[in-house]
Every structure is written in structure tokens, then in C-alpha cells.
Amino acid sequence: MRRAPRLRRPGLAGTGRAEINRTLEWPDWNPAPEMIGHHPHLPPRLEGGPFSPIGGRALSLDQNRRDMLSRIHGTNEPETSGQAVSSGCIRMLNEDGIDLYERVPVAAKVVVR
Numbered sequence: 001m002r003r004a005p006r007l008r009r010p011g012l013a014g015t016g017r018a019e020i021n022r023t024l025e026w027p028d029w030n031p032a033p034e035m036i037g038h039h040p041h042l043p044p045r046l047e048g049g050p051f052s053p054i055g056g057r058a059l060s061l062d063q064n065r066r067d068m069l070s071r072i073h074g075t076n077e078p079e080t081s082g083q084a085v086s087s088g089c090i091r092m093l094n095e096d097g098i099d100l101y102e103r104v105p106v107a108a109k110v111v112v113r
Contacts, residue, residue: 018070018110021062023101027073029054032088053077055094057101061110072110073097 026048036042046052055074062068070088074097075081081091090112092100 016063016112018061018063018068018112020059020104020106020108020110021067022060022106023104024048024058024060024071025101026052026056027054027058027071028052032069050076053080054089055091055097057097059101059104072100 028048029046029052030044031039031042031046036044046054048054050056053075054071055076058071058073060067061070061072068088070090072090072092074094075091076094078093081093
């Protein structure tokens with residue numbers, strides 16, 4: 001069996017196969033150390049809620065049964081959706097993240113191209 005490529009390396013988005021390991025409503029946001037290094041004004045933690053840049057819902061990803069520390073999530077900053085602005089997370093419009101959260105179960109397969 002051919003091994004899928006890594007979906008993410010620290011600080012970089014990538015491609016590959018993964019699965020949803022948990023879903024979160026109004027998740028807290030803990031910026032990656034690389035992100036804080038580039039933006040030292042960021043707090044080390046931001047409580048979940050309407051002002052959090054991680055949005056209203058998040059789907060955490062596993063690869064080969066290991067937490068990738070990466071998520072598919074909404075954002076309250078729609079201008080950043082689809083851009084490489086996070087440490088490997090996949091951002092989408094907040095309402096799309098909420099819709100996905102309601103329809104995708106834990107253990108669902110994810111393919112990132």
C-alpha cells in the first residue's frame with residue numbers, strides 16, 4: 001500500500017489524505033509558534049467566540065492516526081479564506097464552516113489537493 005504524502009508540515013499547507021478526528025463549536029484559538037514569530041502582537045490564546053479568527057466551527061484532522069494540529073475551519077476574516085495565512089489550516093467562510101460541521105461526521109475522509 002502506497003503511503004499518502006504528509007498533508008502538512010509545521011507552518012505549511014500541503015496535499016494528501018486525512019480524516020476528521022473531532023469537531024468543535026466556537027473553538028479556542030492557539031496560534032502556532034511560527035505564526036506568533038511572524039506576528040508577535042498575537043496573544044498565545046484567544047477564547048472561542050464571534051471575534052475569534054478561527055470562526056464558529058472547526059474540524060480537526062488526523063493523518064495515520066496522529067493529530068496533525070491542523071483544522072478545516074471558518075473565519076470571521078472572509079478576505080483570508082482560500083489564502084495561505086495560517087499554519088496549515090484550511091479556512092473557509094464562517095457560514096460554510098458551520099454547514100460543513102453539521103454535515104460531516106467524525107472519521108470522514110478528507111483529501112486535500
